Amino acid sequence: MPLTLAPNLPDPDGFYDDLLRAHAGLSDAESAAFNARLILILANHIGDPETLRAALLAAR
Amino acid sequence: MVAARYQTAFRLYPYRRVADQGAAARRHPVVIVGGGPVGLTLALDLGQRGTPVLLLDDHEGPGQGSKAICFAKRTLDIAHRLGAGAAMVDKGVVWNVGRVFHAEGELFSFDLLPSEGHRHPAFINLQQPHFERFLHEAIERAQADGAPIEIRGGNRVTGLVTDDDGATLTVDTPDGPYEVAARYLIACDGARSPLRDMMGLGFAGRVFEDNFLIADVRMKAEFPTERWFWFAPPFKDSGQSALLHKQPDDIWRIDFQLGWDIDRDAELDEARIRARVDAMLSSQTGQVPDYDLVWTSIYTFQCRRMERFRHGPVLFAGDSAHQVSPFGARGANSGVQDADNLGWKLDLVRRGLADDGLLDGYATEREVAADENILNSSRATDFMTPKTGASRLFRDAVLDLAGKHPFARPLVNSGRLSVPCTYDGLPGFGPDATGGPALSRPGAACPDGPVEDGFLLDHLGGDFVLLALGGPAPKPVSAHGITPRILHLPRVSCALAHRYLGDAETALYLIRPDQHVVARWPDFDPGAVAAALSRALGKA
Numbered sequence: 347m348p349l350t351l352a353p354n355l356p357d358p359d360g361f362y363d364d365l366l367r368a369h370a371g372l373s374d375a376e377s378a379a380f381n382a383r384l385i386l387i388l389a390n391h392i393g394d395p396e397t398l399r400a401a402l403l404a405a406r
Numbered sequence: 407m408v409a410a411r412y413q414t415a416f417r418l419y420p421y422r423r424v425a426d427q428g429a430a431a432r433r434h435p436v437v438i439v440g441g442g443p444v445g446l447t448l449a450l451d452l453g454q455r456g457t458p459v460l461l462l463d464d465h466e467g468p469g470q471g472s473k474a475i476c477f478a479k480r481t482l483d484i485a486h487r488l489g490a491g492a493a494m495v496d497k498g499v500v501w502n503v504g505r506v507f508h509a510e511g512e513l514f515s516f517d518l519l520p521s522e523g524h525r526h527p528a529f530i531n532l533q534q535p536h537f538e539r540f541l542h543e544a545i546e547r548a549q550a551d552g553a554p555i556e557i558r559g560g561n562r563v564t565g566l567v568t569d570d571d572g573a574t575l576t577v578d579t580p581d582g583p584y585e586v587a588a589r590y591l592i593a594c595d596g597a598r599s600p601l602r603d604m605m606g607l608g609f610a611g612r613v614f615e616d617n618f619l620i621a622d623v624r625m626k627a628e629f630p631t632e633r634w635f636w637f638a639p640p641f642k643d644s645g646q647s648a649l650l651h652k653q654p655d656d657i658w659r660i661d662f663q664l665g666w667d668i669d670r671d672a673e674l675d676e677a678r679i680r681a682r683v684d685a686m687l688s689s690q691t692g693q694v695p696d697y698d699l700v701w702t703s704i705y706t707f708q709c710r711r712m713e714r715f716r717h718g719p720v721l722f723a724g725d726s727a728h729q730v731s732p733f734g735a736r737g738a739n740s741g742v743q744d745a746d747n748l749g750w751k752l753d754l755v756r757r758g759l760a761d762d763g764l765l766d767g768y769a770t771e772r773e774v775a776a777d778e779n780i781l782n783s784s785r786a787t788d789f790m791t792p793k794t795g796a797s798r799l800f801r802d803a804v805l806d807l808a809g810k811h812p813f814a815r816p817l818v819n820s821g822r823l824s825v826p827c828t829y830d831g832l833p834g835f836g837p838d839a840t841g842g843p844a845l846s847r848p849g850a851a852c853p854d855g856p857v858e859d860g861f862l863l864d865h866l867g868g869d870f871v872l873l874a875l876g877g878p879a880p881k882p883v884s885a886h887g888i889t890p891r892i893l894h895l896p897r898v899s900c901a902l903a904h905r906y907l908g909d910a911e912t913a914l915y916l917i918r919p920d921q922h923v924v925a926r927w928p929d930f931d932p933g934a935v936a937a938a939l940s941r942a943l944g945k946a
Contacts, residue, residue, distance in 0.1 A: 351811045358816040359785050362800070366788070369796035377796040404811060 347392075349400035408562045408578055414467040415535035418542045421466060421560025427584040431574060434460045435756045437588035439563050439575075439601055441465075443474065443534065444724030444741035445594035446541040450488045451749030453548050453555035455868070457756045460586070461555070462577060464562035471701060473534035474738035475653055478824040480851060481742045482526040483863055483921070490544035491526070494537060498530030499652050504633040506808070506818060510640045513809045513818070523856035523901040525863065529823060531653045534738065563595075566604045572719045590752060590765075591720045594741075597708075599726035605717060611710020611780070614731060614787055615666040619645075620703050621679055623658050626696040629687075635820045637790070637805055641685030643678075647790050647820070648686060657700060660686065663790065670704050707731045709780045709787075716769035723748060728776035733786035733821030736779040743826055744772050750868065750919035754943070759887050764944035767834055775827035782822045789819035826851035829922065834942050839927040839934075842908045852921045855902035857895060862902065865893050868919045870942075872935065875902070877912035880930040885939040890916065918942055 355361050369377050389398055408421075419441065426432050436452060438445045441463035452459040477485075477494065485491040505515040518528055545555055564583065565576030573591040576583055593601040602609060631652050639648040639662075649661040662682055664673060672678065679702055688694045711728035715721060724741030748768045754760035792798035807814035829835055829849035836848045845853055855862045866873070870890035874880050879894040898907060907913055916924040916938050925938040940946070 351813050353813050353816045355813075355816065359782070359819065359822065362789070362804075362817055362819070363785055365800060366794075366797050369794070372796065374795045377799070405807075 347394045347397045349397050349404060351404060408464055408560050408580060410465065412465070412469040412471065414465050415470045416467045416539050418467040418539065419463065419557040419559035421558075421580055423579075423581050424558065426586065427579065427581060429584075431585035431587040433572065433587040433589065434458065435588075436460070436590050436592065436752055437462065437573070437575065437586060438592045438594055439463075440594035440596060440724075440726070441538070441557060441559075442468070442594060442596060442724065442741075443537055443541065443738045444745050445592070446538055446545065447484065447488065447742050448592060448594065448723065448745035448749055449555050449557070450490070450541060450545050450548060450553075451745060451868070452753060453545065453553035454488065455749065455753040456554065457753045458554035459556070460588075461557045462561040462563060462575075462586070463557065463559055466559040468535040468538040470535065471703065474537070474735070475531050475533055475659055476529050476735035476739075476823075477532055477537060478529045478735060478739045479524065479526045480824070480826045481739045482530065483854065484742055484746045485541070486525065487863070487868055487921075488541075488544055489547065490540045493540040493543065494532055495526065495530060497536055497540070497654050498532035499631065499654055500527050500530055501631050501633055501652060503630075504635070506820070507634065507636040507639070508805045508809070509636075509638045511809065513805065514812075514815055516815075523861070523899070524854045525861045526854075529735065531651060531659075533653055533657075536654070537738075563600065563604075566591075566601060568605070568717075568719055570718055589719065589756075592748070592752075593720060593722045593726045594724050594745075595726050597725040597729045599722070601720070602712065602722065602726055605720065607712060607717065609710050609712055609729075611708055611729070612784070613708045614706065614791070616787075616791055617664045617666065617668050617670070617673075617704050617706055618732075619662040619664055619673055619679070619682075620701070620705065621660045621662075621683055621699060622653070622701040623660060623683060623687075623697040624700050625656050625658060626698075629658065629695060634690075637820075639686070639689075641682070641689055644682050644685065649820070650686060658697075664704075668704075673704060674702060676702075709784050711773070711776045711780065714769060715772055715776075716765060721748065721765065721768065723772075727772070728779065730779050730783040731787045732783075733790065734779075734783050734823055735821070736783050736824045739824035740775060740779050743775065744768075746920045747772055754888075760943045761945070767832075767944055771827075771829050771832055774829065774832065778827050779824070786819045786821045826922075834944060835922075835924055836941075837925050837927075837934075837938070839925070840908075840910060840913050842910060842913055842926060843905055846906050846915070846923055846926070848923050848925050850923050852915075852917060852923060853905045855905050856899045857902065858897075863921060866917055866921050867891075870919060870939065871915075871917045873906075873915040873917055874930070875906055875913045875915070877914075877929060880914060880935075881932065883932045883935040883939065885936045886943055886945055888939065888943065890935075890939065916942070 438461040633651040636648040645663040647663040723744040872890040
């Protein structure tokens with residue numbers, strides 16, 4: 347499964363709003379921990395190792 | 407005495423003494439207070455429909471200065487229906503190319519190609535005084551054709567008494583005060599609405615702790631007609647973001663986001679402003695073009711609205727009812743949509759064709775629209791000015807990724823352009839019996855489209871319309887004394903089919919006078935049309 351880097355969110359502003367709301371009231375350390383959990387959950391959802399390696403490269 | 411609060415750009419409606427002054431208060435069906443884009447649009451619409459309207463303004467023309475400069479497609483469609491659109495588009499600037507920069511580098515650029523079969527572009531840039539002047543010219547033409555519109559300049563409302571039946575205004579003039587009575591009073595008197603204050607009504611919301619410096623400059627040389635937007639601009643002292651775009655008459659609008667803790671007087675010093683503008687204008691070429699500074703000011707902004715837009719005989723429209731940040735041009739544009747929503751309803755109520763309750767629908771629908779506009783403009787503001795560590799982290803991550811990866815570009819938010827609100831699930835709309843395209847569902851403003859001799863919206867005009875696409879022509883249907891005009895398009899262009907039919911061969915739409923879809927069906931059922939028309943008129 348190739349990594350999708352073209353726009354794929356049906357409502358980008360709505361997603362972004364939800365993401366920031368999830369962080370509301372968290373300290374920096376809590377935010378960082380939240381992000382780590384979120385990445386692990388999304389990685390498990392993707393599953394495919396090649397896709398995940400491509401994502402790790404794209405984020406560099 | 408009526409002291410000037412600002413300098414006027416054009417003297418369009420000079421004060422003249424009228425017979426009402428020095429006589430007992432005469433009662434008018436509709437009085438509008440405020441001759442800005444919203445009040446003028448509403449006066450023009452009502453007058454063209456034949457409802458007598460009196461507009462009071464405390465100046466003699468539009469104010470000078472930095473006001474709205476971006477008028478969106480829906481506004482142009484409304485202005486075109488009222489006979490003022492062509493002059494606006496002729497004078498306005500259309501730009502297609504935008505560039506987004508982050509610090510030193512260009513992240514990406516975009517080209518807003520016009521979509522086929524729309525009379526109007528997504529928006530034009532035009533200074534608000536011109537927008538008002540073109541509306542006023544259309545009013546003068548309508549008056550010459552007998553439209554019952556009266557504008558009284560130099561008339562300032564200083565007192566207001568209301569009861570269930572109407573409002574009585576005390577109006578000050580250069581010849582002293584007099585009284586005006588109104589069955590309905592429409593407050594289009596701006597964000598600082600004196601009428602709202604006189605009624606003791608609240609205006610709650612959120613103040614953004616930020617200052618924006620505006621500089622309008624006149625270029626003496628060629629400069630690209632593009633929109634340039636910087637996050638974290640690299641030039642000296644230019645704040646957190648900067649924006650450059652073109653207006654008519656070789657004027658460019660420049661905004662610098664300066665932050666909260668500034669010395670306003672120092673920032674308005676001409677040498678300091680010129681240093682910033684020089685740095686911006688030379689950032690791409692290394693050359694500072696010759697320019698004049700024609701206007702500078704510093705503004706802060708709020709996102710807030712009245713809890714209810716209707717208070718008995720008084721209805722609030724435009725900035726008096728709701729205020730947004732400027733990102734997305736949702737101020738004047740949404741106000742013109744308020745006027746478009748209200749005009750036909752006031753006209754039907756005045757004629758006795760609808761009950762007073764129809765005006766409650768104005769408030770309900772436009773309150774929902776205001777929430778949508780405030781949400782969009784707040785999101786843009788939060789992206790441009792991150793308030794927390796986490797929001798800054800994600801904002802900067804989006805900007806980092808947007809240069810390399812297209813997926814991040816739709817997340818970059820420097821304002822989402824005003825589009826009309828779809829009144830999903832509100833009373834008076836439905837049914838949606840076709841499963842047709844989402845963009846033309848009940849509650850939506852009709853998308854334009856090509857028809858044999860022009861554009862669909864021209865054929866919709868300002869009446870109730872029964873639009874039949876494909877299939878046979880429907881028979882006339884009436885309810886409560888109203889018979890929608892039939893518009894039968896046996897052959898449907900590809901673009902129109904895409905916007906209104908989807909996979910279906912035929913469809914029947916009932917459309918309101920403000921060109922919002924009431925209901926749609928796969929084929930003609932007179933009983934269903936009559937029932938939907940009744941609901942649209944506020945009669946269950």
